[in-house]
Amino acid sequence: MRKQSAKFIFLIIFLGCVLATSFSLFVSLIIPEGVVRDFFILSYPLGFDLPDWFDLGPLKFKAGFKFDISILSVLGIFISWYILRYFK
Numbered sequence: 001m002r003k004q005s006a007k008f009i010f011l012i013i014f015l016g017c018v019l020a021t022s023f024s025l026f027v028s029l030i031i032p033e034g035v036v037r038d039f040f041i042l043s044y045p046l047g048f049d050l051p052d053w054f055d056l057g058p059l060k061f062k063a064g065f066k067f068d069i070s071i072l073s074v075l076g077i078f079i080s081w082y083i084l085r086y087f088k
Contacts, residue, residue: 004084012084013077020076027072043070 024041031037049064 009084012080016076016080016083017073018076020072020074020079021068021070023076024070024072040072041070043068043073045069 024043028037028041031040045066045068047064047066049066050062053060053062
């Protein structure tokens with residue numbers, strides 16, 4: 001059996017999440033207003049965002065990392081994980 005690298009596993013799961021989020025945006029355009037649409041497009045932001053700028057003299061920057069988790073992105077992660085296990 002072939003052992004898959006952690007980079008490859010992370011890439012497949014990340015792509016599944018991105019494709020599912022894209023599908024979620026597509027669904028939000030097609031499905032009319034209502035409970036079903038709200039269920040599919042509802043997302044929760046996770047991550048951190050620093051409110052102030054880091055000032056190092058000539059260099060100023062802000063740091064943070066956020067991503068939104070929705071029902072379809074979680075479904076995309078599980079589907080990509082299943083596909084990854086299927087093609088071992």
